[in-house]
Amino acid sequence: MSKYIFVSGGVISGIGKGVASASIGFILKSYGKKITMIKADPYINIDAGTMNPLEHGETFVLDDGFETDMDIGTYERFTNQSFCRPNSMTLGAVLDTVIKKERSLEFNGKWVSLDHHVPEAIVDWIVGVSKKEKSDVTIVEIGGTVGEIGNGLMLAANKSIKLANPKDVIHVHVTYLPVPPMLGEMKTKPAQLSIQQLNRHAIHPDFIIARSEVALDKERIEKISKYCFVPSSHVISAPDVNCIYDIPLNFENANMGKEILKTLNMRGSDAPLISKWKKKVSKIKNTKGSIDIGIVGKYYKSGDFDLKDSYVSVLEAINHACWEFSIEPKIHWIVADDLEKDEKRLKELKKMDGIIVPQGWGCRGCEGKIKAIQVAREEKIPYFGLCYGMQMATIEYARNVLKISNANSEEVDPKAKDKVIHLMKEQQELIKNKEYGGTIRLGEWPCKIDEKSLIYKMYKKYGNGLYKPLPTVKERHRHRYEFNNKYRDIFEKSDMKLVGKSPDGLLIEAIELSQKVHPFFVGTQYHPELKSRFLEPHPLFMGFVNACLKR
Numbered sequence: 001m002s003k004y005i006f007v008s009g010g011v012i013s014g015i016g017k018g019v020a021s022a023s024i025g026f027i028l029k030s031y032g033k034k035i036t037m038i039k040a041d042p043y044i045n046i047d048a049g050t051m052n053p054l055e056h057g058e059t060f061v062l063d064d065g066f067e068t069d070m071d072i073g074t075y076e077r078f079t080n081q082s083f084c085r086p087n088s089m090t091l092g093a094v095l096d097t098v099i100k101k102e103r104s105l106e107f108n109g110k111w112v113s114l115d116h117h118v119p120e121a122i123v124d125w126i127v128g129v130s131k132k133e134k135s136d137v138t139i140v141e142i143g144g145t146v147g148e149i150g151n152g153l154m155l156a157a158n159k160s161i162k163l164a165n166p167k168d169v170i171h172v173h174v175t176y177l178p179v180p181p182m183l184g185e186m187k188t189k190p191a192q193l194s195i196q197q198l199n200r201h202a203i204h205p206d207f208i209i210a211r212s213e214v215a216l217d218k219e220r221i222e223k224i225s226k227y228c229f230v231p232s233s234h235v236i237s238a239p240d241v242n243c244i245y246d247i248p249l250n251f252e253n254a255n256m257g258k259e260i261l262k263t264l265n266m267r268g269s270d271a272p273l274i275s276k277w278k279k280k281v282s283k284i285k286n287t288k289g290s291i292d293i294g295i296v297g298k299y300y301k302s303g304d305f306d307l308k309d310s311y312v313s314v315l316e317a318i319n320h321a322c323w324e325f326s327i328e329p330k331i332h333w334i335v336a337d338d339l340e341k342d343e344k345r346l347k348e349l350k351k352m353d354g355i356i357v358p359q360g361w362g363c364r365g366c367e368g369k370i371k372a373i374q375v376a377r378e379e380k381i382p383y384f385g386l387c388y389g390m391q392m393a394t395i396e397y398a399r400n401v402l403k404i405s406n407a408n409s410e411e412v413d414p415k416a417k418d419k420v421i422h423l424m425k426e427q428q429e430l431i432k433n434k435e436y437g438g439t440i441r442l443g444e445w446p447c448k449i450d451e452k453s454l455i456y457k458m459y460k461k462y463g464n465g466l467y468k469p470l471p472t473v474k475e476r477h478r479h480r481y482e483f484n485n486k487y488r489d490i491f492e493k494s495d496m497k498l499v500g501k502s503p504d505g506l507l508i509e510a511i512e513l514s515q516k517v518h519p520f521f522v523g524t525q526y527h528p529e530l531k532s533r534f535l536e537p538h539p540l541f542m543g544f545v546n547a548c549l550k551r
Helices: 017-030 070-079 091-103 117-133 149-164 189-199 218-228 244-253 256-263 272-285 309-324 336-341 345-350 366-378 388-400 425-432 454-462 485-492 539-550
Strands: 003-009 035-041 088-090 137-142 169-176 207-212 235-239 290-297 328-335 354-357 383-386 407-409 418-423 441-449 472-479 481-483 496-501 508-513 521-524
Touching (some): 003 149, 017 035, 017 070, 017 137, 017 256, 035 070, 035 117, 070 309, 088 091, 088 117, 091 117, 117 137, 137 149, 149 169, 189 218, 207 256, 235 244, 272 309, 290 309, 290 336, 290 345, 290 366, 290 539, 309 328, 309 539, 328 336, 336 345, 354 539, 383 388, 388 407, 388 481, 388 485, 388 521, 441 454, 441 508, 454 496, 454 508, 454 539, 481 508, 485 508
Parallel strands (some): 003 137, 003 169, 035 088, 035 137, 169 207, 207 235, 290 328, 354 383, 383 521, 407 418
Antiparallel strands (some): 418 481, 441 472, 508 521
């Protein structure tokens, strides 16, 4: 049967449970183990599709169309493995299954309780994923922090699986050791108290990942080992790093992979993936220059704080491609709203080596994005539009080149005279009935690429195993609005080429300006950033970075 690794966190949220889980997954995979991963989130939402990106980070879309937590994006980028709906478990989804069972009398009229039937349903979910995927090791990251109510229900399931299979289950606890500036000394007490909270759930950690600003010294490792009853070799120092892709190597240097295999009574094969990972990390640390990339978005400012998690997949896709060229990306965040208020900000864009307009919803900031796209087109700055960024590029070109002065998106202005971007036909009734969650065009869809296009050349030159055979590629989508075919003829007669279409030819999936008039001006209705991996960058981001380098 499968072995299980549960990963929990304590003291504070955001200390890196997702990256730690993904790193463990990559290391075990490198040792020849078949792994699967589950994110067990304690929130009541069924999925992450209706959450504000500023509040919860980006919504990550899987091949099967499920809208999930950004941590699963981290899993995919690290393990080079695609996941699906069952790999994302929320307490809301679990409660939904329990309630549906109760309403269909599957509990034979028994009293249904939160503390018994819900953990039981969580166990069934985890074991079901493990069996279906026939994994050697199933890694379950428990969201939130120890001590929260929802988190406790997940831990109860952890305890239940451990009781049934004591030799096949281990627990990894990620905790935090602060260094208060006024004391100038690393304190272990928060970590100890965090582990005491875990003990109250009758769970004792087998490994402790000790997060801190700096590496733990021997004295702190021994202290954590002594007071938390964990071997010192199982206390893994995890200091802050400039690059998250250093983390698997840090864990490997601490022999964490071998210690986990030993604890689970497993043997591992050679680890060739580790060598490949080291080579890529070496490129990061030995860059030969930099490029300036402007990202024009609106999910960035939250009060006095700047948040980048709304666009984490875009950022990582840029990083993956830049590092392949041994180049360091310098990201310049440009708030779309600011471009509407202050046209001087447009001058900043002219200094960029490349401009990206990423995903977005609604009307706020749209005119600022259109102005940025106009600058990119007229100044011949490499431009990459992702989903909403493709739609805004279509509007900009329609207004300023094709002279369709009233061109707009139905999303922005439902009464617009020329809706060059309009609501997809099957979405009209859903919007009317306010059916928003999980109803948009989601997941992996095929797209046939024009073999004479720049986009095709990029897929062919930089493609990997995910993009064969050409000319059809499968990419992930998340949208309600699309290119209006009423305007297809006027676009096809211009320099704006409609180079990506659905296999039936009805949906426009990708556009590009002729290279006669612009070196790199590309827009995709799909989200290429969602399939970029650390060891296998996305071909279109590779092409974009190469164009930025030429500029």
